[in-house]
Amino acid sequence: MNNFVGSYHAAFDKLFEQVKRFSQSILTIAIKSSVPVIVDILLERGLDIARTTCLFANESLTPLGLACKFRRLGVVKTLVKCGVDVNQMELQTQTTAMFHLLGLVYNEQGPGIEFPTQSCEILRLLLNAGAEVGWRELENPHFWTNKPLLGTYLTYATKPTKFDYGYQLHKPLTNAMRLCDQKEATAAINTMLGSRKAMTRLYENNLAERCMEALQHASYQGNESIVEYFMSLGLQPNVRCLCQAVRGKNMRIIQEYIGIRANLDVVEGSDYHTRNLVRRYAGQIPAGAEPLLYKEISIRYGRTTPFAEPIRWGHSELVVMFENMDILETITESERFSAAIFAASEAGNVMMVERLLERTRNMPELITPALPPSVSIATLGNHQNIVLMLMSAGIKPVASCVTMAILIRNVYLIELFLDVAVSIVDTFGLLYLAVRWGNTDMIARLIDADALLNESGCDLGIVELEDPNIADRSPLGEAIYREDDEELLSVAIERGKERLVRELLVRGADPNDPVAISSATIHSADMTSLILGAFCQRKMYSASSALRQAIKDESEEIVRLLANHTDLNEKDKRSENIAKWPGTADGGRLRVFLPTPLGEAILTGNARLVRILLDSGADPTKPGGGQAAASRITHTPLQLAVETGQRDIIDFLIEHGADVNSVPCLWARGTALQIAANRGFVGIADMLLERGASVNAPGSTFHGRTAFEGAAENGRMDMLLLLYHKDVDMIFDGGAQVQRAMHLAEKNGQLAARDLVRELAESAQLLTVMAF
Secondary structure: OOOOOOOOOOOHHHHHHHHOOOOOOOOHHHHHHHHEEEEEHHHOOOOOOOOEEEEOOEEOOOOOOOOOOHHOHHHHHHHHHHOOOOOOOOOOOOOOOOHHHHHOOOOOOOOOOOOOOHHHHHHHHHHHHOOOOOOHHHHOHHHHOOOOHHHHHHHHHOOOOOOHHHHHHHHHHHHHHHHHHHHHHEEEHHHHHHHHHHHHHHHHHHHHHHHHHHHHHHHOOOOOOHHHHHHHHHOOOOOHHHHHHHHOOOOOHHHHHHOOOOOOOOEEEEOOOOOOOOEOOOOOOOOOOOOOHHHOOOEEEOOOOHHHHHHHHHHHHHHHHHHOOOHHHHHHOOHHHEHHHHHHHHHOOHHHHHHHHHHHOOOOOOOOOOOOHHHHHHHHOHHHHHHHHHHHHOOOHHHHHHHHHHHHOHHHHHHHHHHOOOOOOOOOHHHHHHHHHOOOOHHHHHHHHHOOOOOOOOOOEEEEEOOOOOOOOOHHHHHHHHHHOOOOOOHHHHHHHHHHHHHHHOOOOOOOOHHHHHHHHHHHHHHHHHHHHHHHOOOOOHHHHHHHHHHOOOOHHHHHHOOOOOOOOEEEEOOOEEEEEEOOOOEEEEEOOOOOHHHHHHHHOOOHHHHHHHOOOOOOOOOOEEEEEEOOOOOHHHHHHHHHHHHHHHHHHOOOOOOOOOOOOOOOOOOHHOOOOHHHOOOHHHHHOOOHHHHOOOOOOOOOOHHHHHHHOOOHOOOOHHHHHHOOOOOOOOEEEEEEEEHHHHHOOOOOHHHHHHHHHHHHHHHHHOOO
């Protein structure tokens, strides 16, 4: 009231006396109570509206701001009529009346309360008076979904919104693109951004990036008006715009981009670790998979191209269009190849996978360490034929492939990946997912393959779930927790969950798990006894490192003492960085996983140490020769001994039950004899043959060699002669082995070995004819 000039009229004396007992001014009360006549009288009596503030809830507002906050239409009319500054900012908050009308305000009712019907008329009055709609008002999604209010804005707004930074433009553009139809979105963006002249500030303030995002979204939606608008403002469509247009199958926009010479097959997201290339899964989850997958899932991938997108989404006519432009024939670098093969694998497009892999025959450099995600995505869709095609082409599965196979519950693929020596020792969540599945046999298989037993968390690789907060329990805790869970699968019900828990404990699960102990006490006394009893059977974890050091030091007495307190058949979970390996996913490091203690002893060449460990329970048939994460090499103890050429240890292992014909790892390894043939150990090969090694055993399923082929490839002339005299069969397959041996020898520069193979083959055929 102290903003009046002159003397008060007597008519107001009683009124002033009445309002003295209130903490708010008469103007504030008049506005809140929606009594515009009092506001009008106050203005007539000299109230300086530009200097007056209204205190409400410890907030200092302009009179117009307060009127808009309470949606007092009559008061707003009075204030606008008297010429109030509709864009006046409050000193403390720097907000205008428009924000109080349209902004997203959090209160006891929550955000985004409904707009009263008079809001549209208030907005019209403000806009006609020259009010500006700010970026904070346009962040409110409820404004965009209120059609009458949005229509008023689009009809009467004449001033573009002021944007000073990119973050201010992001939500308004996103709201317009996602919450409006195409016509409304086009009009709204025109209103917000204005003409080409007004757009110069976007480039000055580095806001064009947000406009490019809107252009990409419009390309996907097929909103040709917005595309034309942004292009008229000088925005040049980038590769993501073309990818989005292709994904949305919007032919006219695609043709327009091609017409302005947009790059047809440039890689989007050239850095493979780019995390912002996330979109919904384009394939179909097979029946019987992990229930989590039936919610909406997204796929994280590092690259795509305009050619890859129609392959992914099954837009065959667009694929043909790009092929007619010779795009397929110009794929000569690994990034474009990996984008296309990933898309074809996701779509389950066998024919396209075949055509792409055909290119690798003349360009083997296209097979790079960046390709295993293609195996993962093919696995997620249960495309077994594509998985086998990719592996046959030399694309090695990785741990995330095992994760995908567990998620879709495909036993064949899990076994296949583990049999090619995929290392899972650093992968979180495999046992957790297997417990959710309830397949006890698979749990045991994963434990044998060194899956993490006692860690919580779950690494889903390329898959992102709607709810990322999974696996907050260890596998053991999950096994107990799910005893009476309604999602428990039939396998677990038939076998009983107690058996599952017992299996986990026997195989090394840590009983010192708070969730497991707590759940066991709630479940039953028997389950509690089972957990507590496991403590008495625990091995010393620290003994493993000490035993390994003693083996390396060849301290036989210490090895004998520690061997009885260590799990001799479990590979150590730790790893060592020993070399650089370009292109690996962990920053270029070659990670080597340590072998079993028996494997360590074999590497020392000390047969006495090997005897001590075997006498203490080491298993001479258990794979445990160590693994290199980049090459996934694995051995049985005998195969490792042959690899290192330890004749006395080989004899000792065979005497203790090692199988000379143990099958090799499925990926590029061999039997003991095949390893000896590759290495040229003629004496060891002869001994193995005398002990029953099969001279005609097949090589690894993927990129393997028979003993004869390996000897030829490495130029082992004496080995070829030994195998020939030991009756290697060069005729049974119609000469295919001979042809492969000659090809491998020639490719490796071993021309003398190639010629010897030819001579031996001719001799074998002659002898066969003579036998008849």
